[in-house]
Amino acid sequence: MAATEADPSARQSGRGTGGIRFEDVTVAYNGNVVLDSFSLDVAPGEVVALLGPSGSGKTTALRAVAGFVRPASGRVYAGGRDVTDLPPYKRGLGMVVQQYALFPHMRVEQNVAFGLKTQKVAKSTIPGRVAEALRMTGMAQYAKRYPRELSGGQQQRVAIARALAIEPSVLLLDEPLSALDAQLRSGMLAELARLHRELPDVSILYVTHDQIEALTLADRIAVMNDARLVEVGTARELYKRPGTEFAAGFVGNSNLLPVTVTGCAPQPDGSFRATVRIAAEAEPVMATCTEPATVGEQRTLCLRPHFLGLTAAEHHDNAFLGKITEVQWRGSSHRVFADAQGHEVRLDTTELRNPPVIGDEVWFHFSTEDAVLIPAAASGLAPAAAAATTDPTAPTAAEPAEVSATLPASADGAAR
Ligand SMILES: Nc1ncnc2c1ncn2[C@@H]1O[C@H](COP(=O)(O)OP(=O)(O)OP(=O)(O)O)[C@@H](O)[C@H]1O
Ligand SMILES: [Mg+2]
Numbered sequence: 001m002a003a004t005e006a007d008p009s010a011r012q013s014g015r016g017t018g019g020i021r022f023e024d025v026t027v028a029y030n031g032n033v034v035l036d037s038f039s040l041d042v043a044p045g046e047v048v049a050l051l052g053p054s055g056s057g058k059t060t061a062l063r064a065v066a067g068f069v070r071p072a073s074g075r076v077y078a079g080g081r082d083v084t085d086l087p088p089y090k091r092g093l094g095m096v097v098q099q100y101a102l103f104p105h106m107r108v109e110q111n112v113a114f115g116l117k118t119q120k121v122a123k124s125t126i127p128g129r130v131a132e133a134l135r136m137t138g139m140a141q142y143a144k145r146y147p148r149e150l151s152g153g154q155q156q157r158v159a160i161a162r163a164l165a166i167e168p169s170v171l172l173l174d175e176p177l178s179a180l181d182a183q184l185r186s187g188m189l190a191e192l193a194r195l196h197r198e199l200p201d202v203s204i205l206y207v208t209h210d211q212i213e214a215l216t217l218a219d220r221i222a223v224m225n226d227a228r229l230v231e232v233g234t235a236r237e238l239y240k241r242p243g244t245e246f247a248a249g250f251v252g253n254s255n256l257l258p259v260t261v262t263g264c265a266p267q268p269d270g271s272f273r274a275t276v277r278i279a280a281e282a283e284p285v286m287a288t289c290t291e292p293a294t295v296g297e298q299r300t301l302c303l304r305p306h307f308l309g310l311t312a313a314e315h316h317d318n319a320f321l322g323k324i325t326e327v328q329w330r331g332s333s334h335r336v337f338a339d340a341q342g343h344e345v346r347l348d349t350t351e352l353r354n355p356p357v358i359g360d361e362v363w364f365h366f367s368t369e370d371a372v373l374i375p376a377a378a379s380g381l382a383p384a385a386a387a388a389t390t391d392p393t394a395p396t397a398a399e400p401a402e403v404s405a406t407l408p409a410s411a412d413g414a415a416r
Contacts, residue, residue: 025074049214052224094163279341319365
């Protein structure tokens, strides 16, 4: 079901030219479901980050696109084609994994040319494509070196150059920076952002469990947990209006307080304003929600540590009282912890002139706009899929025979 001119909607979605689409994709290893009815669209030219804890199924999702695992059900589209039944080498995708996966016996330029040769690109065009990929990644002067003569960051650039050389419309990046130290990582992050500006039509699926990478690079973030897609949205949406407790806790920091709803009123913009109490004896406070809340309902209030203010003076307007349990001075900022009616609350702020001390009773205040009531029945902590009990040492699922036929063991995981 490739995209056609007669089907413009296909081009808008990941099914169209250049994008990626997961349609209800389920992957199981020996009966253990590790990707559960996963559906996601990456539009042409879009960068989507798959963000989630270890074991949540991020790499599995990527490998389903690359062709290294065959879904038990569902379809995968990439570059405008249904690739579900294609072997990896026929998918024409670029992939970069954490461990570089360069061929140690080949020089940099040979590594970069490798994918072009397996794709049967005309011989005369190979040197030009290799040179261009090395230029884009800043590695032109290292063309003659062997991988062992390069630093980790340089090796990862070569891996990226190799993925780019085939001029893929889809680039799959699996924690490409996680083997690098913090300083190199932030430099490479800026370079990946620049590369994407240079190649605006390439769709990128970027696996990470680093929220800074996701927030920096991605147009949208897909949050995963326990083999499932929990929530997808722009970084701003997920940060400002998280729809699940899980996303609220995973994208940015948050105080998640159990509250009881005491009132709810619709707003002109279609949202709702709820009144909630964090304890029976506490003053009610106001929060924003995207759907109506019922009086008496137990819900979760999301308060970002940066959105809290602190005052010693009595403050009755959208505030609650807390007893300071810890004060951390962090140079340019302060982090303060308090106990509010039995709940631990954290506040992050620029350096305080007169910081409170442990044992002080202070008011934590916030604006209604910044306090979000998480929608009901959307904790994001859905019953754990079988993945949680998966034994990583169990024999692996049957993988397409073409994988081992086309890739040397040292390059497992790198699609060409
Ligand atoms: N070849 C395999 N055989 C059996 N189970 C596997 C195999 N590959 C992955 N799994 C299991 O599938 C689940 C998802 O793994 P996956 O590699 O997709 O997680 P991830 O989100 O990428 O985690 P991480 O952040 O640690 O890389 C895990 O429970 C893992 O143990
Ligand atoms: Mg992984």
